[in-house]
Amino acid sequence: MKLESNQMRCTEIVGSNLATSKAYRTHGLDIYVDSSPFHNSRIGGGDVYYVTSCHSDDSGRVTRLMLADISGHGEEAAGRAISLRGSLRKNVNQKSQSNFVQRMNEEFIESSPRDQIATAVAASYFVDQRRLSLGIAGHPNPLLFRQSAMQWYKIDEQALRNETSLANVPFGICASTSFPTRNIAVEDGDMFLLYSDALTESLDSNHDLLGIDGVLQVLNESPEKKGPCLISNLRQRIRSINPQNLMGDDATLILGQFAK
Numbered sequence: 001m002k003l004e005s006n007q008m009r010c011t012e013i014v015g016s017n018l019a020t021s022k023a024y025r026t027h028g029l030d031i032y033v034d035s036s037p038f039h040n041s042r043i044g045g046g047d048v049y050y051v052t053s054c055h056s057d058d059s060g061r062v063t064r065l066m067l068a069d070i071s072g073h074g075e076e077a078a079g080r081a082i083s084l085r086g087s088l089r090k091n092v093n094q095k096s097q098s099n100f101v102q103r104m105n106e107e108f109i110e111s112s113p114r115d116q117i118a119t120a121v122a123a124s125y126f127v128d129q130r131r132l133s134l135g136i137a138g139h140p141n142p143l144l145f146r147q148s149a150m151q152w153y154k155i156d157e158q159a160l161r162n163e164t165s166l167a168n169v170p171f172g173i174c175a176s177t178s179f180p181t182r183n184i185a186v187e188d189g190d191m192f193l194l195y196s197d198a199l200t201e202s203l204d205s206n207h208d209l210l211g212i213d214g215v216l217q218v219l220n221e222s223p224e225k226k227g228p229c230l231i232s233n234l235r236q237r238i239r240s241i242n243p244q245n246l247m248g249d250d251a252t253l254i255l256g257q258f259a260k
Contacts, residue, residue, distance in 0.1 A: 045250035046077030138170030147189030
């Protein structure tokens with residue numbers, strides 16, 4: 001199939017809303033996906049995770065990921081998740097990540113009930129430039145690990161916005177919203193974490209929301225710093241704070257670690 005000038009050639013690695021805990025390898029990136037639907041539903045949940053490997057002459061090698069969290073639970077949310085996965089497959093080959101997220105929003109508005117929304121986070125790793133591009137649609141901001149400091153950090157929220165008053169809002173609210181991209185230079189051993197709001201809406205020991213700062217603290221206090229052990233330890237530590245944590249919603253994590 002002939003590609004348009006604004007498209008890349010892409011191969012899907014994984015795209016689903018079902019329970020999983022698997023590792024994947026793309027050019028220069030080790031990826032770990034861990035997803036637990038609400039009540040371990042066999043039909044999956046409202047969290048959609050998607051990973052694809054792309055290439056074009058001018059962009060070079062690109063790994064693109066998205067984590068989307070559809071409002072609601074049960075069959076309705078699972079059905080919308082399957083529809084959203086189809087939209088991902090259709091639009092993921094856009095060279096511009098902002099255009100990719102914008103098209104996802106437009107198609108979500110066209111195909112969803114008026115009261116349905118979805119948050120999402122997109123990440124594109126441009127292998128040859130050693131550059132990570134991030135875009136947010138009303139979703140908790142990704143976290144970044146710097147190997148040089150052995151520390152997890154929040155990504156500046158203002159850097160993921162622009163001067164437009166209506167930007168970065170969830171899918172399903174406004175077709176004309178914008179989704180600016182934040183570009184980050186990365187090195188071998190650095191990592192990023194995408195996660196659903198089941199983590200930030202977990203409770204701390206005082207029964208207050210953990211929030212991004214609480215999740216960040218748990219990560220930095222964890223003895224595990226790599227791969228699937230880090231994800232497993234993060235889940236265990238959040239559950240140990242309150243046994244109801246991560247039980248009342250779909251809970252998905254995508255960890256990416258940069259390598260040669």
